[in-house]
Amino acid sequence: MFKKLKASLGIGAAKVDTILENPELFQGDKLIGAVHIQGGDIEQKIDAIHIKLNTEIKIENDNGVSYQTFTLFHTQAVNPFVIQAGEQKKLPFTIKLPDETPITALNVRNNHCDVWVETVLDIDFALDPTDRDLLIVKPLPVAGAIIQQVEQAGFNMVKADVEKGFLNGGHFKSHSGCYQEIEFRSSGFINKKEIELSFILDGSVLHCLAEVDRSLGFNRGDQYISFSLGLNASSAEINNAVQRILRV
Known part of the structure; x- marks a missing residue:
């Protein structure tokens, strides 16, 4: 006892x-x-x-x-x-x-x-x-390449967290009940921008939703860019997707 x-x-x-x-x-x-x-x-x-x-x-x-x-x-x-x-x-x-x-x-x-x-x-x-x-x-190689290109364009990674809720990228959605946000901020004094990246793996495809916040610069307002890449995407495909984000 x-x-x-x-x-x-x-x-x-x-x-x-x-x-x-x-x-x-x-x-x-x-x-x-x-x-x-x-x-x-x-x-x-x-x-x-x-x-x-x-x-x-x-x-x-x-x-x-x-x-x-x-x-x-x-x-x-x-x-x-x-x-x-x-x-x-x-x-x-x-x-x-x-x-x-x-x-x-x-x-x-x-x-x-x-x-x-x-x-x-x-x-x-x-x-x-x-x-x-x-x-x-x-990060999967394709996600790592996206992150690297965003940083090479002059954006610093400043924060990462996991949010409660569901992500809707238009042609894809999350299902787990939470999603990750990786936040980047430009280092320039004029037309500053913030970019938040969320990645959703779906088998052999990686979906990405990018929220671009331009409230710190002259062109104010948020815009969302979504795209999907195969896990074996080429450098050119990755670069084209990142350029869509950077052009906002």
Whole structure:
């Protein structure tokens, strides 16, 4: 009984540790890992193991700005089982990253884009049997080339975050319930502009919606440019798409 009481307080209870083989990957890649469970001081029943892929989304309302956890993907890894005291179990898994997983590997100080794996044991006795592992989600080469060309045109990346809601690019839409915005600002004194890029991966196609804010210059007003490129788009195709944004 005393050991059960200790376990309910998180002392001597089963512990979970998720080991990822490839924590640095691209949108749409397969994440490979294993859940390691170390039995505690007593036999315990584990009803399920939940693996979640989470991000943090920005919410704006009349009370200001707040951030909350948003689950992009959730799976139950196993059926109920019993782990004996001191027993070790290893449960491998493979998860395909959702197409709309935000990019986190961005060279910007004001980066509010995080993606992590959260592993939770559904267990009778344990205070917080949870493990969290951060992922590094890199931009696909075509997205990286778009970002690079915008920066080479004199725009500095100033902020990145994940917004709550759905993106509508005219001929494409987002579906996850959140979307990423990567903000750039021109460094000139005259006719300053801001550009916000949102990428939506759709299988072998990358959609992009660009919002161009000209309120800082003489030509005021916002304009939206949307386009789609194959993941193997040529340099000329990428350049033509970026030039559409820059001409606004």
